[in-house]
Each structure stands twice: as structure tokens, then as C-alpha cells.
Amino acid sequence: MRVVIGVAGTAKNTGKTTTLLAITKFFHSKGKNIFLTSIGYDGEDFDNITGLPKPRIFVPAGAMAASALSLLESSDAEFKDLKYTGVNCALGPVFVGIAGTSGKVVLAGPTNAADLVSVIDFSPENSAVLLDGAFSRLSPMVAADSLVLATGAARNEDPRKVAREINAIYRVMSLPEVPHQNCGDQAVAVGGEVLRISGGLFLPGQGRKMLRDLDLSRTYKVLHVEGIVNPSVFLEVLDALGVSKHILSESRSPVLFVFDHPIMLLLSGNVILWERVLDQISRMGFAVCVRKSINFLGVTINPYTLSQLENGKYEAGQVEPREFLDEVRKHTQAPCTDIVLEGPHILYSWLETLM
Amino acid sequence: MNEPKKVLLAPLDPVHDVGLKLIRKKLMDRGHEAVLLPPDLTPEEIVSRALEEKPDFIMVSRALSYGTSELLAKFVDLCDAAGLRPRTKLVVGGLSMRPEMAQELGFDAGFGPDAPAEAAVDYVEGKEIVSIVGTRPRSKVDLTQGYTYEFSDKEIGDLCIQAAKQLLDWAEERTSPGIRRAQLRLEMEEARSKGRSEDVDNLRAEYAKICSGEVKQWYQTGEPVSHTRPLTRKELKEIELLSEKKDHMQFPVSQDILNDYNVFIQYGTGCPEMDAYHSIVSIAWGARGVVHFDPSWGARTEGLLEQAWSHEHDGTVITLDNLNLIKKALLPGTLWQVRAHRGLNTPETVVLAHLAGADLTKINMVYGSLGAGTDPERLVVDGVESMKLAARYNLPYDVVTNEELCGVPAAKAFAGMLVVATAGVLLGGRPFLQPLFAHSPEAIIAGTMDDNFIDFNVAKMKVLSSIIDAPIWPGAPVGFLTQSQDRCQSSVMTALHAALALDSGAIAVTIASSDEAYAGGPITVPARIDTLKATAAALRFFGKGGISPTAEVDKMACDLRNDILDVLNKLVARGDFVASLYEGILGDREDGAYPGRAGRGTVTLKKV
Numbered sequence: 001m002r003v004v005i006g007v008a009g010t011a012k013n014t015g016k017t018t019t020l021l022a023i024t025k026f027f028h029s030k031g032k033n034i035f036l037t038s039i040g041y042d043g044e045d046f047d048n049i050t051g052l053p054k055p056r057i058f059v060p061a062g063a064m065a066a067s068a069l070s071l072l073e074s075s076d077a078e079f080k081d082l083k084y085t086g087v088n089c090a091l092g093p094v095f096v097g098i099a100g101t102s103g104k105v106v107l108a109g110p111t112n113a114a115d116l117v118s119v120i121d122f123s124p125e126n127s128a129v130l131l132d133g134a135f136s137r138l139s140p141m142v143a144a145d146s147l148v149l150a151t152g153a154a155r156n157e158d159p160r161k162v163a164r165e166i167n168a169i170y171r172v173m174s175l176p177e178v179p180h181q182n183c184g185d186q187a188v189a190v191g192g193e194v195l196r197i198s199g200g201l202f203l204p205g206q207g208r209k210m211l212r213d214l215d216l217s218r219t220y221k222v223l224h225v226e227g228i229v230n231p232s233v234f235l236e237v238l239d240a241l242g243v244s245k246h247i248l249s250e251s252r253s254p255v256l257f258v259f260d261h262p263i264m265l266l267l268s269g270n271v272i273l274w275e276r277v278l279d280q281i282s283r284m285g286f287a288v289c290v291r292k293s294i295n296f297l298g299v300t301i302n303p304y305t306l307s308q309l310e311n312g313k314y315e316a317g318q319v320e321p322r323e324f325l326d327e328v329r330k331h332t333q334a335p336c337t338d339i340v341l342e343g344p345h346i347l348y349s350w351l352e353t354l355m
Numbered sequence: 356m357n358e359p360k361k362v363l364l365a366p367l368d369p370v371h372d373v374g375l376k377l378i379r380k381k382l383m384d385r386g387h388e389a390v391l392l393p394p395d396l397t398p399e400e401i402v403s404r405a406l407e408e409k410p411d412f413i414m415v416s417r418a419l420s421y422g423t424s425e426l427l428a429k430f431v432d433l434c435d436a437a438g439l440r441p442r443t444k445l446v447v448g449g450l451s452m453r454p455e456m457a458q459e460l461g462f463d464a465g466f467g468p469d470a471p472a473e474a475a476v477d478y479v480e481g482k483e484i485v486s487i488v489g490t491r492p493r494s495k496v497d498l499t500q501g502y503t504y505e506f507s508d509k510e511i512g513d514l515c516i517q518a519a520k521q522l523l524d525w526a527e528e529r530t531s532p533g534i535r536r537a538q539l540r541l542e543m544e545e546a547r548s549k550g551r552s553e554d555v556d557n558l559r560a561e562y563a564k565i566c567s568g569e570v571k572q573w574y575q576t577g578e579p580v581s582h583t584r585p586l587t588r589k590e591l592k593e594i595e596l597l598s599e600k601k602d603h604m605q606f607p608v609s610q611d612i613l614n615d616y617n618v619f620i621q622y623g624t625g626c627p628e629m630d631a632y633h634s635i636v637s638i639a640w641g642a643r644g645v646v647h648f649d650p651s652w653g654a655r656t657e658g659l660l661e662q663a664w665s666h667e668h669d670g671t672v673i674t675l676d677n678l679n680l681i682k683k684a685l686l687p688g689t690l691w692q693v694r695a696h697r698g699l700n701t702p703e704t705v706v707l708a709h710l711a712g713a714d715l716t717k718i719n720m721v722y723g724s725l726g727a728g729t730d731p732e733r734l735v736v737d738g739v740e741s742m743k744l745a746a747r748y749n750l751p752y753d754v755v756t757n758e759e760l761c762g763v764p765a766a767k768a769f770a771g772m773l774v775v776a777t778a779g780v781l782l783g784g785r786p787f788l789q790p791l792f793a794h795s796p797e798a799i800i801a802g803t804m805d806d807n808f809i810d811f812n813v814a815k816m817k818v819l820s821s822i823i824d825a826p827i828w829p830g831a832p833v834g835f836l837t838q839s840q841d842r843c844q845s846s847v848m849t850a851l852h853a854a855l856a857l858d859s860g861a862i863a864v865t866i867a868s869s870d871e872a873y874a875g876g877p878i879t880v881p882a883r884i885d886t887l888k889a890t891a892a893a894l895r896f897f898g899k900g901g902i903s904p905t906a907e908v909d910k911m912a913c914d915l916r917n918d919i920l921d922v923l924n925k926l927v928a929r930g931d932f933v934a935s936l937y938e939g940i941l942g943d944r945e946d947g948a949y950p951g952r953a954g955r956g957t958v959t960l961k962k963v
Contacts (some may be wrong), residue, residue, distance in 0.1 A: 011425065041459035046458045049424055068458075072601055090458035090465055111431070111461035112440040132460050137426035139435040199406060200437060228436045230399070261446045267432050268399055 002057060002125055003032075003354045005297075006144030009135040010165060013154035015302030015339075017042055017055045020132050022344045023148070024059070026351050027128035033061035035123035038107035039141075040134020041091075041117065050314035057107060057132075059099045064127070066119045068108040069095045077103030085122055087115040096122045107132055114145040138263045142170040146354060147173070148347070150301030152321045163331035166299050168272045171261045171336035173296035180288040195220040200227030202268040207236030224258040229265050231273035238280050257281060257288045262296075297350040298335035301325050358481040360387045363410040365401045366394040367417045367430065374416050374448055377472045385476055398430035399563055402437050412447040413439070423555055424460060431461035438923020446478065455575040468607040489606035492640060495714060498862050499751045499785040499826050508822040508916070511773070514923035519778035522932040526739035530961050531954070532657055533737040537744065539704035540659075544675065544710055573660060578616075580652075580660065582667035589682070590628045591663065597631055597736030598683035606639050612891050613641030615930040616855065617863035619692065620883060621756025621832060621871075623648025625666035627677045632686035637878050640887040644690030644715070646831070646865060647681070649673045655728060655953045659707070669878075673704055678711035690714045696755060697723035699954045701737040702744055709748035716752040717831075718742055718779070721771035724936050725948035726758040731936035733954035739778065746783040753787035753828050754779070760835055762796040762947030765815060766918030770926060771941040776825065787828040787863070790815045792856050793835035796947070803911070808837065809855060812853070813904040814911035816859040818919070821912070829856040831866035838872035842885055850889035857894065858902045865888060 005023060009016045014125050018033035018118050021183075036059060041048065049234070059065055059077050072079040079097030086096040087110045094109055110116040116131065120143060123129045126251035131144055141147060149169060175279055197216070201207055225234075259265055265274060281288050303321040308314055321341045337346035362382055365374035372394050385769060390408060392401060405413055415430065427447060432439055447457050448466040457465020464478055469489070477483075506512025529783055559756040563574035572578055579585070622630045622645055634645045650670030651660070663676040678693065685691055692715035695704030701718065707715045720738035724731035745752050754776045758893040772788060779786040792812050798804040804811050811917045814827075819827055833852035838845035846869045856864045868878050869885035871895035872954045922940065929935050942948030 039454050040461060044455070048453070048459055070603065074600060088463075089463055090454050108455075108458045111458065111463070112435045114441050133423055134461060137428045137432050137461055139432040142436075202433070203403050227438065228433060264436055267429070267436050339836075 002127050004120060004129040004131065004144045004146065005146045005351075006131040006133065006141035007148050007150060007355070008138050008141050010136050010137075010149065010151040010169075011155040012049070012135050013047075013302075013304055013306050014150040014152045015300055015304065016133050016150045017057060018302070019148055019150050019300045019347070020130060021055065021058065022339050022347055023128075023351065024063075024132055026344065027130075027350050028060045028063070030355060033124050033127035034060065034140045035066070035120075035127045036063060036105075036107060036108035036132065037066035037116075037119055037130075038134065039062065039109060039111055039130070039137060041108045042134065043104065043106040052314055056104045057338045059105050060214045061099050061102045062116070063094055064107055064123065065107060066087070066094055066096045066109045066122065067105065068092045068164050071108055072097045075099075075103055076314070077101055079105075083122065084120045085110075087118055088273060094119060104132050105260070111140065113142050116140045134179065138266055141294070142261050142263050142292070145295060146297050148192070148297050148350070149299045150302060151299060152304045153324060154216045154302065157305055157319055159319075159324050159327035160331050162301075163328045164272055166328070166332045166334050168274045169266060170296065170299075171278060172265050172271075173273050173294060175259070175262055175293065177293040178256075178258050178291055184191065184243040186306075187285060193220050194222045194224055196224045196226065198226045198349060200229060200264070201225055201233045201237070202228045202230040204233060205236070205324065207233045208240060210285050211237060211240045220255070222256045226260055227264060227269050229259060230269035231265070231277045232269050234277055235273065235280070238277065238284070241284070255286045256287060259290050261292050262290055262294055287313045295354075296334075297353075298337065298347070299332075300347065301328055301336050301338045303341075305339065307330035357385075358480050360411040361408065362387055362389045362414060362479060363389045363401075363405055364389055364410055365396065365415045366392070366396070367396070367401070367415045367426065368394055369547060372416065372473070372912055376413065378414065378475045381472045381476045382479065383482070387476075387479060398426065398433050401430065402433045402439065405434065405439055405443065406437060410443055412444045412446055414448065414475065416448045418449050418451065418667075424456075427460045427462075435461075441959075444935045446475065448475065451943045489608035489611045489616070491606055491641075492643065493686070494688050495690060496617070497751075498617060498690070498828070499787070502785075502826050503824045504780045504785075507825050507879045509521060511822050511920055511923060514920070514927050515773045515777040517927050518774040518923065518932060519781055521927075521930060522735065522774065522778050523739060523781060525931070525933060526736050528960055529736045529958050531733055531736050531958050533692060533699050533733070533954070534563055534702050534740045535565060535742065536658060536700070537706045540703050540706050544761050551807075561656070566656075568656045570656050570658040570660060574658070579664075580672075583664045583672060584661075586627060586665055586680075588662040590626070590665070594628050594631050594680050594683055597635065601635055601684060601686065604635070604656070606640055610639075610641035610887065612894050613643065613887065616857050616894065617643045617690070618890055619644040619646050619690070619830070619863060619865040619886070621646040621865060621867065622681075624878065625650070625668055625671055627663060627665065627671060627680040630671050630681045633878075633883060634681065634689075635684040635686075635879060636735075637883050637887060638684075638689055640688055640884050641876045641891055642887060643861070644692060645685065646692045646717075647673070647678070647694060647713075648669065649694065649704075653700065654723075657699050657954070659700050659703055671708060673700070675707050678707060678713070690736035692717060692753075694840050695741055695752075696738075697727040697734075697945055698729050699733065699737070701734065702740045705741045705744040705748070705750065709744070709750060713750065716741075716745055716750050717755060718752045718775075719744065719772075720775055721936065721941055722755050722758045723767070724951055725763065725942045726761045728951035729953045729955075731950050732933050732958050734951075735933050735936070736958050737920075738775070739782075742779045742782050742784050750956060751785040751787065752779070753789040753831070755789040756791050757831070758942050758948055759791040759797065759861055760793070761942070761949075762800075764797045764918070764946065765790070765795065765943035766915055767922050767940070767946070768920035769815075769819065769915070769944050770919050773822065774923070774926065774932065776823075786820050787826045788823075789828050789830055789836065790819060792829035792833040792864075794837045796836070799836070802803075803915050804905075807905070808852070808902045810908045810911055812855060813859050814850070814908050814915055816856070816861065817908065817912040818915045820860055821916070822919075826862040827860065828863040829861050829863070832865045832867040832871070834867065835872075838867070840870075840872075842869040842882060845872060846885040846889035849886045850893035853890045854893040854897050855902050896951075
């Protein structure tokens with residue numbers, strides 16, 4: 001069985017690479033074929049922006065990697081059986097290859113979801129496909145079945161604020177999948193019509209405009225928003241619904257909100273607002289689900305901090321790891337671990353569920 | 356004509372959109388549709404416009420920082436999730452943008468400050484982007500080609516020839532331990548290459564006998580010379596790795612302007628691995644050539660070491676192994692000079708330069724004797740032998756006049772340089788003239804350069820080129836006594852001197868790093884890039900505009916020529932080049948020249 005796991009971050013320097021390496025080690029020890037790629041650029045000696053040292057990416061012999069050809073060729077892992085994936089990135093054509101020996105590699109792979117799906121097709125059955133994130137980028141991770149989130153003091157040195165963000169993300173990531181993939185079927189099942197909003201809701205005013213354009217003679221049971229949704233904009237919709245109850249269902253029977261994917265809710269606006277949005281939906285007696293969900297495994301917490309000095313250079317530091325982790329844990333329900341402080345066993349326990 | 360494309364140009368920046376305006380013009384000139392959005396839209400607003408416009412490309416510009424990089428990453432995510440990709444290619448440009456950064460952010464392409472606007476247009480048209488990657492020369496040039504070495508100034512020429520012949524005749528009858536070791540080294544390496552280990556051992560034993568100090572001790576006991584240690588396996592491997600990877604390097608196109616000139620840098624960190632890295636970085640940033648600097652004790656000690664050594668202080672130990680290691684970092688078009696000019700191992704260094712495949716060397720008797728501590732008699736004997744070897748190995752060499760730094764007037768220094776160069780030509784060699792391009796002590800005291808730094812330097816160039824048709828390579832490096840501990844100031848001074856020299860007809864120029872003049876520690880790689888960047892910028896700035904001296908320059912040149920003539924007349928009248936060195940005709944104690952003592956009494960008459 002093939003598992004596709006994404007490692008995404010809430011910001012740069014939150015420990016994505018370290019988490020990726022630990023996951024690689026786990027699956028290698030389980031005898032899985034490893035297939036690595038990155039939606040950005042990772043594995044270099046020094047960070048492109050801060051100039052600070054970075055953890056290198058080591059691949060075991062026999063592992064596959066998808067990266068720009070020039071980077072596979074200059075790796076000391078001696079990649080062989082190189083094949084063009086048909087995908088190009090900013091550093092040239094993306095190839096897949098098999099590491100002839102263990103060694104370091106710089107990963108630069110497909111940077112969008114469609115290309116990522118194409119590249120994943122090159123992974124063998126029974127492989128663990130590991131997708132390395134970049135910055136706080138999430139959208140290509142819709143290609144993943146499971147997700148580990150990396151966050152920490154680089155995102156915010158206040159552990160309560162980190163926990164608050166984790167809670168919002170966790171809640172969004174935990175939204176259930178719609179029982180019937182066809183939203184129309186779902187609407188029929190509850191005796192109403194589908195209101196389909198295409199193009200997303202991510203600009204201020206877009207929600208109110210959408211409601212103004214509605215055909216008020218119809219009764220909607222399912223509201224399906226396709227694409228990106230910004231929580232502030234969606235609040236406009238909810239606020240309008242609160243005073244215009246007839247717009248959806250005069251009978252006030254349960255109405256279902258459907259979104260495409262949890263990740264579509266995390267790309268625009270302040271993520272933390274989703275807690276308020278979801279609470280409001282719940283108070284209104286409506287339900288929420290997504291067309292396709294993702295298996296959210298947990299959160300790795302990194303105490304690493306970064307500050308910019310007066311001369312423009314960056315300086316690395318860290319908050320007290322134990323205190324930071326404990327405080328985050330205290331304020332979130334999401335599973336968390338610091339894999340450097342606690343070792344990888346908690347992370348491994350999440351991964352065991354995929355075996 | 357390519358199929359017209361639609362390009363949305365989005366300055367994701369509060370104010371700056373000049374780059375995008377330029378690209379818009381180029382795109383429209385080539386028949387494409389370009390829509391320039393107003394500055395400072397949010398990523399969501401740009402995505403919304405893109406959904407309406409359905410462009411083939413979105414080009415955003417943004418200066419990069421830690422915070423703005425997250426903004427750009429968010430923009431890419433929004434484009435992806437909004438379904439714009441892969442139909443719409445995302446391109447980012449900005450002052451600190453590089454392809455690696457663009458990739459990390461998730462863009463399809465990235466253009467930095469080195470990329471011309473045409474590169475973005477080429478990308479839109481699906482052409483291979485070659486113009487944003489710089490190139491470095493792949494083949495070597497002969498910097499002496501086309502020079503006749505004929506004297507235009509017959510009066511001075513006749514005197515130089517007379518003095519040079521006297522010098523050669525005198526040296527012909529003499530020899531030294533330095534000359535013998537050069538012969539032994541050559542024989543040793545030949546025997547080694549043929550696997551005659553017993554011969555190597557015998558020659559090595561004979562070699563050791565005519566060494567001195569710690570070098571002799573190393574040959575006899577194996578105890579390393581102070582402040583040196585053998586290179587580690589790891590260091591040797593890293594040089595090998597560098598050698599393998601150098602062909603995959605990409606060069607900044609903004610530095611391509613230096614391809615049209617011959618700018619040399621000096622390395623000599625003490626460690627061959629560091630030298631290799633300093634060299635390749637400098638070459639990447641446009642250095643056409645690199646110059647090997649050895650430790651000062653190497654000039655005062657009889658004998659050179661063998662094997663690969665790291666030296667704790669400045670100057671990299673000259674051994675064949677060290678040279679061969681450093682050579683691995685050089686590109687096929689890199690010119691490589693191994694200096695042999697100032698000490699007790701001059702002939703052997705020329706031999707090693709030849710064996711290692713160097714392109715150039717450096718031989719000078721006058722500066723080495725009057726400013727660098729070597730006995731004049733010894734250095735003249737060794738210098739003549741070195742010039743013979745250089746001619747045999749087809750190695751051009753420069754004749755430096757750094758004694759000016761001691762305070763010796765340019766006229767005396769130039770007279771010495773001209774005589775030595777003439778001797779070199781008579782031996783079949785191809786010397787460069789190397790005037791000091793600096794705020795020379797003579798000028799500081801006389802106030803000659805109080806008004807500007809241009810006239811006196813240009814006067815030197817004018818005089819030399821009016822005397823003889825020979826290549827001139829100022830240095831080494833240019834800008835002495837004008838640079839300070841401030842890296843910006845230092846870079847500016849270096850760049851202006853380099854531009855002035857090249858504008859005044861120099862075939863090549865040697866520059867220092869921006870921290871070299873006042874290094875409080877090891878010379879750093881960024882400081883090398885400082886001056887290479889500054890020199891490229893200065894050459895770009897002056898272009899064909901040139902630099903004009905004041906009317907004073909002609910008088911200065913005339914005075915200098917007459918002073919050179921006076922010195923040469925005295926030299927020829929004395930009839931003894933070596934005696935002239937001791938007696939101060941080419942620089943006396945009052946000037947700041949002191950005949951050196953290293954190797955005194957070691958010259959012997961050849962056995963008939």
C-alpha cells in the first residue's frame with residue numbers, strides 16, 4: 001500500500017526538514033520504499049534568505065527522489081535510473097532517480113498540486129511518499145493522504161498563540177468528509193437544492209455580493225463553496241444568513257455547508273477566525289463537511305527562533321524547549337511533540353497508524 | 356513571430372514597479388499583451404484579477420525579506436488553489452531573487468538583478484533562458500601577444516640594452532645554491548615520474564644538504580616547519596569534490612563585463628583548500644587570473660618543502676603538491692601566476708610553476724633585493740637563471756616595481772624594471788612591465804598626487820608605453836596606500852584604480868580584496884567579491900567614456916622620462932648592475948631601499 005504524507009509548516013524554520021528526516025527514518029526501518037520530493041527547495045547547506053545553516057536531507061540507499069536533474073546529478077547519493085517526470089520547475093526538468101548509495105540530496109520538485117500528482121505517479125506501490133513543504137505553503141498538499149504540521153517559536157514565541165493557531169488548523173483539518181461525494185445527491189437526500197459557489201470566497205465583499213445574486217425563489221439545502229475560502233469573507237455570508245433565514249431553508253431543517261478540502265480554508269485570511277466561523281455555523285444548527293479530507297496526524301513543535309539584527313543579518317536562537325512544548329500542549333487538543341526533545345517515538349506512533 | 360501571450364504584471368510591492376514597466380514595454384514591443392496592475396494589491400486581489408484576465412503568465416516583483424517571502428509563498432498557494440496553475444506560469448523578480456529562491460517559493464521561474472528584461476520576455480516566448488547565466492572564458496589568452504618589445508625611445512633603449520648585457524655577462528659566470536636546487540628539483544621530479552625511487556632518494560639527499568633552517572630540518576628529520584601541518588584527508592577530498600563540481604557552477608551575468616578585461620586576484624590564505632575556494636569564487640565573479648602568494652619565510656629560507664601543507668599564517672607554501680591541488684579549482688580559461696620573484700628559491704619556483712602548469716610567473720631582482728630582504732648579488736644570479744628557465748618553459752613573467760612602496764622614486768624603480776625586462780627579452784623571454792598604481796610614498800611626500808590620483812598614474816603609463824612596446828600590467832595589487840579598513844571605501848579605491856589602469860592601456864591588472872590592505876584577520880571570500888563587483892561596476896560606469904587626466908600629466912610624464920634617463924645614464928656609467936643595487940643608484944637608504952642580506956655570500960663562480 002502506498003502512503004502519501006505531507007510535511008507542511010506554519011512558517012519557515014519551523015522544523016519541516018527535521019520532521020521529514022525522522023519520518024524517512026521510520027519508514028526506512030519498516031522496509032517501505034521511500035520516495036521523497038519537495039514542493040520548494042530544501043536540503044541546501046545554508047538558508048536562501050537567512051544565510052543560516054540548515055539541516056541537510058539524507059536519503060538511504062535505494063530511496064527514490066524527485067528533484068531537478070542538476071541537483072540529483074550533483075548529489076553524493078549517486079542517483080541512477082533517472083527518468084524525466086514531464087514536470088519542470090524553476091531549476092529545470094524534474095527527474096526521479098534511485099539513490100545508489102546513501103547520501104545528501106537537495107530537493108526541488110513540483111511546486112503545484114497538479115504537477116505533484118503527476119510526480120507521485122512515479123512512486124512504486126508499497127512506498128512511503130514523503131512531501132517536503134516550503135515556507136507556510138499548503139496548497140500542493142491536497143495531493144497528500146496524511147499531513148504532519150510543523151510549527152513552533154519561529155512562527156510565534158508565545159506558545160499560547162501557537163496553540164491557538166494549531167487549534168484552528170486542527171479543527172479545520174478534522175472536518176468530516178461529505179457522505180456522498182456528489183453534493184447533488186446529498187441535497188436530494190435532505191430534500192433541497194444545491195447552491196454552488198464557484199471561484200471561491202476570498203475577497204472582502206464577495207460573500208455579500210454572492211448572497212445578493214441569489215435566486216430567492218429557491219430553497220437550498222446544500223451550500224457548496226468551491227475553491228479558496230477566507231474565514232472573514234465567510235463570516236459575511238453567515239452574518240447575512242442570520243438576518244435572511246429564508247435564503248436557505250424556510251423550514252430551518254439542517255443545511256449542509258460543503259467545502260472542497262480543508263486546505264482550501266487555510267490559504268487566505270486569519271486562520272484563527274475559523275474557530276469563530278465553525279462555532280457560529282454550529283450555533284445556527286448547520287453542519288459542515290469537506291468533499292475530500294486529509295488525515296491529520298499531528299504537530300511537531302520546534303523551539304528554534306530567528307531574529308534579524310540591525311545589520312540585516314539573522315541570528316538563530318531558541319526558547320526553552322520543555323516549557324514551550326508543555327505550554328502548547330496545555331492549550332491545544334491536537335497531538336503534539338518535539339522530536340528533538342522527546343525523541344521520535346510519539347511521531348512514530350502517529351505513523352504506525354498508517355502501516 | 357511567436358504566438359502572442361497575455362501577461363499580468365503585478366508589483367506586489369508598495370511602490371516599486373520600474374522593473375515591471377520595463378518588461379511591459381519589451382513585451383509589447385514584441386507583440387504580447389501586457390496588463391500592469393497597480394502597486395500594493397493584496398495577493399487575493401491579484402488572484403481575483405488573474406481569474407478574470409486568464410493570463411498565460413503572472414509576473415510579480417517584490418524585494419525579498421523574511422516576511423515578504425511568506426507573502427510570496429501565500430500568493431503562489433492562492434494561485435494554485437484557485438486553479439490558475441498549470442495554465443498560468445508564475446514568475447517572480449526582485450533584487451535578491453535567484454532561481455533557487457523562486458523554486459523554494461513555488462514559482463515557475465525567478466529573475467534577479469542579473470537578468471535583463473529580455474530574459475523575462477524570452478521566458479514568455481518559451482526560449483531557453485541562457486542570457487541570465489554568465490559565462491567565463493574557456494580558453495586562455497596570451498597577454499604578451501602582439502607586443503614587439505622594441506624601444507620607441509631609442510636613447511633609453513640603448514642604455515637599457517647596455518645595462519642588460521652587462522648584467523647578463525656578469526651573471527653568466529656565477530651560480531648559487533638556488534640554481535642548483537632548481538636543477539635537482541627538475542631531475543627529482545623526472546626521476547619520480549619514471550619511478551626511479553633510488554635516484555629520487557639520492558637527489559633528495561643532495562637537495563637537503565643545500566637547504567637551510569627548518570626546511571633542512573624537515574628533509575632530515577621529518578619535523579614540520581613551524582606553523583605548518585600536512586593537509587588532512589578530508590581537506591584533500593574536499594578539493595577533489597570542488598574540482599568535480601566546478602563545471603556545474605553558474606556565474607553571475609552582471610560580472611560578464613570582466614570577461615573583456617584581465618583582472619587578477621591574489622590568493623595565499625595559507626591553506627590550499629581555502630585557496631581553491633577563494634580562487635573559484637573569484638573566477639565565478641569575473642577574475643580572469645589568480646596569483647599564488649607564498650609565505651615570506653619561504654623567500655628567506657634555502658629550499659622548498661615537498662607534499663601538501665597548510666600554513667597557519669598568510670602565504671601558501673609552494674610545493675608541487677600544493678600547486679597541483681589549487682590548480683584543480685581553476686577553469687580552463689583561468690590564467691595562473693606563480694610568483695617567483697623575491698627570494699632564495701626563485702629559480703626552483705619557476706621550475707615548479709612550469710611543472711604545475713602555471714601560465715605566468717613573476718621575476719624581479721630589484722624589488723627583491725631592495726625591498727624584500729634578499730641579497731642583490733644572489734637575487735641577480737638567481738633572477739637571470741629564472742628568466743632563462745621562464746624563456747625555456749614559455750612562461751611570461753612580470754617585473755614588479757614594488758620598491759616604490761618603500762619610498763624609491765618611480766624613475767629609479769622604472770629604470771631597474773626596464774633593464775631587467777630588457778635582459779629578459781635578450782634571453783628570449785616575454786616580460787610584462789608592472790608599474791605601481793598607487794598613492795606612492797614618493798608622491799605623498801612631494802605632493803604630486805595631492806590634487807588627484809589620476810595624473811601621476813597615467814603619467815607612468817604614458818612614459819612606459821612611449822619607451823617600449825611591451826605589455827603593461829599594473830599592480831600588484833593596484834591602489835596601495837589608498838585603501839582603508841572600510842570595505843566600501845577600499846572597494847571603491849580598488850575599482851577606480853583598476854578602471855584607470857585598464858583605460859590607460861594596461862593589458863591586465865591585479866586587485867586586492869576589500870579587506871586585504873587592513874586585514875584584521877584572514878582575508879574573506881566576501882571581501883574578494885566586493886572588489887570584483889566594484890571593478891565590474893566601475894568598468895560599466897566609465898565604459899567607453901574613459902577617464903581624462905588634467906593637463907599636468909604631460910609634464911609629469913616628461914619629467915619622469917628625463918629622470919629615468921638620468922638613472923640609466925648613472926647605471927651604465929657605473930658599469931655594474933649589482934654594484935648599482937648596493938650603492939643606491941636604483942634606490943638608496945634615503946629613499947627607503949635597503950639591500951637585503953638573505954643569501955649573502957652564497958654566490959660562487961661557475962666551475963669551468
